[in-house]
Amino acid sequence: MTVSKAFWKITAKNIGTIITYxxxxxxxxxxxMSGNSTTVEYEAVRPNIVVFNHDEERGITKKFLDYLGExxxxxxxxxxxxxxxxxxxxxxxxxxxxxxxxxxxxLTFGRKPELRLRSSAGYVAEVSKAMIRRFVTTAESYxxxxxxxxVIVEKLDNxxxxxVKVEVRGAVDASRYAKATRYFSFANYSILACVITxxxxxxxxxxxxxxxxxxxxxxxxxxKMNRILLRNSCIYSALVWLLYVVVGFIVIGAESLLxxxxxxxxxxxxxxxxxxxxxxxxxxSFVTNTGAVNGIMNVVALGSSFLCGAFVxxxxxxxxxxxxxxxxxSYYYIxxxxxxxxxxxxxxxxxxxxxxxxxxVLCSSVVVVIITNIISKKRQKIA
Amino acid sequence: MKNVIDVKHLTKSYKSNKAVDDLSFAVKEGEILxxxxxxxxxxxxxxxxxxxxxxxxxxEIKIFGKEMxxxxxxxxxxxxxxxQDVAVFDELTVxxxxxYFCGLYIEDKAMRAQYVEDALKLVGLEENKSQYxxxxxxxLLRRLNIACGIAHKPKLIFLDEPTVAVDxxxxxxxxxxxxxxxxxxxxxxxTTHYMEEVEILCDRVIILDHGKIIASxxxxxxxxLAKIEEKVTIEIPDLAPEKLAxxxxxxxxSEVEYDxxxxxxxxxxxxxxxxxxMEYLKENKIHYNKIFSERPTLNDVFLELTGKELRD
Ligand SMILES: Nc1ncnc2c1ncn2[C@@H]1O[C@H](COP(=O)(O)OP(=O)(O)OP(=O)(O)O)[C@@H](O)[C@H]1O
Ligand SMILES: [Mg+2]
Numbered sequence: 150m151t152v153s154k155a156f157w158k159i160t161a162k163n164i165g166t167i168i169t170y171x172x173x174x175x176x177x178x179x180x181x182m183s184g185n186s187t188t189v190e191y192e193a194v195r196p197n198i199v200v201f202n203h204d205e206e207r208g209i210t211k212k213f214l215d216y217l218g219e220x221x222x223x224x225x226x227x228x229x230x231x232x233x234x235x236x237x238x239x240x241x242x243x244x245x246x247x248x249x250x251x252x253x254x255x256l257t258f259g260r261k262p263e264l265r266l267r268s269s270a271g272y273v274a275e276v277s278k279a280m281i282r283r284f285v286t287t288a289e290s291y292x293x294x295x296x297x298x299x300v301i302v303e304k305l306d307n308x309x310x311x312x313v314k315v316e317v318r319g320a321v322d323a324s325r326y327a328k329a330t331r332y333f334s335f336a337n338y339s340i341l342a343c344v345i346t347x348x349x350x351x352x353x354x355x356x357x358x359x360x361x362x363x364x365x366x367x368x369x370x371x372x373k374m375n376r377i378l379l380r381n382s383c384i385y386s387a388l389v390w391l392l393y394v395v396v397g398f399i400v401i402g403a404e405s406l407l408x409x410x411x412x413x414x415x416x417x418x419x420x421x422x423x424x425x426x427x428x429x430x431x432x433x434s435f436v437t438n439t440g441a442v443n444g445i446m447n448v449v450a451l452g453s454s455f456l457c458g459a460f461v462x463x464x465x466x467x468x469x470x471x472x473x474x475x476x477x478x479s480y481y482y483i484x485x486x487x488x489x490x491x492x493x494x495x496x497x498x499x500x501x502x503x504x505x506x507x508x509x510v511l512c513s514s515v516v517v518v519i520i521t522n523i524i525s526k527k528r529q530k531i532a
Numbered sequence: 533m534k535n536v537i538d539v540k541h542l543t544k545s546y547k548s549n550k551a552v553d554d555l556s557f558a559v560k561e562g563e564i565l566x567x568x569x570x571x572x573x574x575x576x577x578x579x580x581x582x583x584x585x586x587x588x589x590x591x592e593i594k595i596f597g598k599e600m601x602x603x604x605x606x607x608x609x610x611x612x613x614x615x616q617d618v619a620v621f622d623e624l625t626v627x628x629x630x631x632y633f634c635g636l637y638i639e640d641k642a643m644r645a646q647y648v649e650d651a652l653k654l655v656g657l658e659e660n661k662s663q664y665x666x667x668x669x670x671x672l673l674r675r676l677n678i679a680c681g682i683a684h685k686p687k688l689i690f691l692d693e694p695t696v697a698v699d700x701x702x703x704x705x706x707x708x709x710x711x712x713x714x715x716x717x718x719x720x721x722x723t724t725h726y727m728e729e730v731e732i733l734c735d736r737v738i739i740l741d742h743g744k745i746i747a748s749x750x751x752x753x754x755x756x757l758a759k760i761e762e763k764v765t766i767e768i769p770d771l772a773p774e775k776l777a778x779x780x781x782x783x784x785x786s787e788v789e790y791d792x793x794x795x796x797x798x799x800x801x802x803x804x805x806x807x808x809x810m811e812y813l814k815e816n817k818i819h820y821n822k823i824f825s826e827r828p829t830l831n832d833v834f835l836e837l838t839g840k841e842l843r844d
Contacts, residue, residue, distance in 0.1 A: 151635025159623040178713035350623070359619035363680070365602075366583050368609035439622070 152374050158481055159351050166346050167389070170339040177460075178335035178401045179328065185292035191326045196243035196277040199233065208253035208298045209288055211303050216284050217246070221277060225377045234395035237269040243277040244268045244491050256288055257298045272327060273491075279491055284309065284367075309422040326490040329401045333414050334483045336393050337459040340418070341450035341479075343389045345432060348382045349442040352390055352433035390422040400488060413503055414486065421482045427517040434524045478513040481506040533560045534597075536688055536719045537582065542591030544574075544581055544743075549579040552588070553743035564710070564720040566734030568727060568830065570842055574743035575723045576616055579690055583613060595688065609637050616693045616723075618677045620665050626676055627652070627661040627824075630683050637684035651683035656707045671702040678706060682713060689713060692723045707733050727830040727842060739834060746837050751830075752830030758836045760828040762799040764809060768820040771792050775816055782812050 170497070172203055198221040204210040215225060223244055227233050236242040247265035249255075256263035264285065266276040287308050291301045354360060355378060365371055394415050398406055406414065454460055456470055457480040475478040485506035492499055537559040544552040552574045567575045580586040582593055584602045593600045595607050630648045638644040652658045673803045678694050691710065696704045710733060714720055722734060723798045730737050731751055738748040747754055761784075770785060771790060778829040779788045779795070784802035788795070799805045806825050813820060834842040 150639065152631050154635065155624060155632045156630070157622065158628055159621070162623045354621055354623065357619075359615060359617045360621065362585055362615060363613065363633065364636065365585060365612060366608060366613045367633070368605055369636050370603070370605065422796045 150251065152369075152377045153381055154156065156324050156351055156378065159354065160347055160385060161339070163347055163524055166198045167343050170342045173393065174332070174335055174339040174393065175396060175400055178332040178339075189410075196221045196273050196280075198222070199224050199236075199242050199245045200248065201246070202248045203250045204252040209256050209302060209305070210253040212249060212302075213248070213252075213284055213288075213300050216305075216309055220280050223525075229361050233267070237267060240269045243274040243511060244281065245269070250509060253298060257296075257301060258294055259289075259292045261289060275487075275491055279493070325405050328413055329397070329405060329410070330486045330490040332397055332401055333418055334459045334486045335454075336397075336418060337421070337457065337479050337483055338454040339393065340389060340425050341428070341453065342446060344386050345429045345446040345449060346442060347385060348426065348429035349433045349436060349446065350439055351382075352378070352430065353436055353439050353442060356433065356437065358437075359460075366461065375466075376423050379430075382429070385428040386422045387419075390419050393488060408424065409500075410489055410492060413489045413492075413500070417482060417485045417489070417507050417510075420510050422479075424478050424510050424514045424517070427514045427521070431517050431521045431524075434521050434528070453477050458482070459483055478510045481509045481513075485510075533592075535559065536596060538559050538592075538594040538597075539578075539582065540589060540592045542576055542578065542593065542729050544586060544588040544591075551743050552581065552724045555591070555740075555743065555745060557738055557745065557748065559719060559721060559737075561719055562714065562717065564714055564722055564733055566730035566737040567721065567723040568725065568730050568737055568842075569740035570725055573740040574614075575725075575740060577690055577743075579721070579723060580652060580742070583611070583690065609802055610687045610781055612682045612684060612689045612718075614678050614681035614689070614691045614694045616796070618665075618673055620676055620680060622665050624655055625664055626668070626679075629665070629676060629681050633680040633831070634683040637686075645683060647683050651679040654682070655706055655710065671698045674698050675702065675706065678709070682718075685716070685718075686760070687718060689718050689720045690723075691720065693725070695722045695726070695729065699794075701733075725842065727834075730830060732842065737830070738797070739830070739837075741834075741838055747833060754830060754833050755828045758828040758832040759800055760798055760832055761801050762805055762837075763826045763828065763832075764796045764797045764799070764823065765808060765826070766797070766809075766823045767793060768818060770793050771795065771818065771820070775818060778812070778816065783808055 245267040249262055252262050289306050456474040485503050490505045535558040540556050542555040543554055569575050579587045583602050630651050634644050634647050655678055695706055736750055739746050776790055784799050785807050786800040787798035832841045
């Protein structure tokens with residue numbers, strides 16, 4: 150009781166921190182920094198694509214080229230590599246497709262030949278790649294049935310006709326979710342900042358040697374006290390999540406969140422709050438000084454947000470940085486937000502990659518809990 | 533009277549350093565016991581062992597007749613501790629801090645509010661109750677530290693050098709407060725290296741050195757150990773050597789020392805010694821500026837027993 154009271158009093162004392170990061174989130178999280186307008190018209194989504202075909206123009210390859218022609222503008226005249234790179238960089242071209250030799254045949258025999266795709270940054274490129282993926286996965290699924298090349302082409306004809314309409318809707322929907330993704334990805338920063346600052350401040354206060362001694366001689370079981378602190382920390386993190394969901398509904402607009410996409414965004418953020426809580430406990434297991442909390446929080450929150458693309462879309466970051474980002478749970482949280490944006494239907498197969506990311510963040514939390522326990526056991530032994 | 537604390541053969545080492553060495557003593561109900569000793573003599577270590585905050589190699593500790601243990605919560609609820617280092621939450625106000633630590637023991641809200649007010653009054657922090665620790669001066673912070681330790685009206689109170697770095701005015705307030713606590717029925721263990729405090733406050737004193745008890749008893753009993761009855765100090769600007777020799781022959785005088793215009797005389801026995809001294813000064817027409825007499829201090833006891841000063 151008295152412990153909970155102290156917990157919330159200290160939290161209230163630091164309410165300024167929470168307000169500050171919420172305002173930052175509202176300001177920057179609702180701003181569009183990726184360069185693409187969030188209200189992309191379908192016309193604008195029709196991407197420029199460059200195709201290099203090394204296969205004969207027949208069978209599935211022919212079908213593929215037709216499909217690309219229907220859904221995108223095929224740009225001509227790019228020959229040299231540097232020119233292409235510039236075009237990709239300036240987003241004049243969204244995707245460069247290299248179709249390998251014997252593509253049609255290999256696909257038919259289920260050998261899953263790989264297209265070489267080079268893409269520019271940003272949302273249009275993502276849509277283009279999704280469009281290409283659709284063709285490939287559909288074709289591969291027919292190939293898996295051991296159908297002949299001609300039958301596959303026929304089936305593709307029908308399947309893709311209906312799908313093109315989905316493509317149109319999908320494109321528009323994705324732009325509709327760009328704002329939500331921006332907001333929830335930026336929340337990486339605000340969630341980490343709020344959760345780490347408060348929980349670490351409280352835990353370092355309670356862990357201070359002098360206070361700990363006094364608590365130890367107090368008439369209360371120290372393990373019970375730790376349980377109370379943990380429970381309140383969890384409640385606090387849940388409140389931070391709730392706050393950012395409510396703010397999100399206001400900033401993004403409820404109509405684009407009251408559906409499967411919204412549910413995924415919100416669940417993703419919830420799991421990330423769990424991770425932030427475990428991270429805060431991990432940090433307070435070795436930080437003993439309240440003055441250091443802010444510094445560490447800044448390194449963690451700002452650092453992970455930069456590296457994992459909460460501020461700047463990940464495509465703009467150097468490859469080395471991006472490779473490093475892959476070890477950070479923030480990367481999977483933000484990547485999940487990007488994947489949710491591009492979701493076109495609600496079936497399990499489509500959602501699975503998103504769930505996988507959420508699962509990775511959840512597992513990271515478990516790992517952090519285990520490490521924290523090992524550290525604090527070690528510290529107890531020394532004391 | 534019952535023993536509130538029984539310590540038997542307590543031994544505690546830090547690696548090869550024996551901080552507490554086969555210590556045995558008891559604290560009686562309602563008394564203020566002083567633990568006096570120079571820095572590093574093992575006062576805090578003894579206290580932390582009694583409170584089960586430290587593991588020790590040997591010994592037995594009973595509080596209120598029961599074995600003390602880290603999970604002896606029934607005993608712990610009746611104890612209040614003021615540690616040597618200030619232990620308060622920077623993020624809570626003066627009131628909030630006392631309320632928190634009191635709340636570790638007292639669940640009832642109304643009762644706790646009353647107790648917190650009482651504690652504020654006891655240490656004289658009523659006007660600072662909505663301030664934060666950072667806004668308090670060193671002395672006020674110490675007082676807050678004390679209030680946090682005793683607000684729940686414990687039956688047994690440990691205070692570890694609560695007055696370090698406190699100005700004399702505040703120190704007197706604190707000592708008065710501790711006396712009040714005893715009047716309300718608490719037993720107090722008071723740790724310090726200020727002998728003056730022990731003399732003012734404590735009923736009984738244990739003098740520690742190198743983790744061992746070198747003497748214990750009431751103030752008077754201890755002073756008897758110093759084998760000094762009285763010390764007289766006289767300021768005489770210039771004293772002729774032949775007249776200095778005469779002091780030795782005055783009745784009861786056992787030691788004479790003259791240095792830098794200050795004459796120090798030690799009496800080991802006798803009464804009314806000062807009157808004899810004044811007569812001698814008058815007869816020999818010795819001019820003096822100041823004269824005063826003191827009873828022996830605990831420092832003299834310490835000096836007598838260990839050959840060194842209590843304070844360096
Ligand atoms: N944590 C520790 N690790 C190692 N040695 C320690 C530790 N704490 C105390 N000691 C040693 O134990 C002895 C007793 O220390 P203690 O703190 O009990 O003395 P004290 O009488 O309280 O001194 P003070 O008046 O300075 O507070 C000292 O020699 C000290 O160096
Ligand atoms: Mg000490």
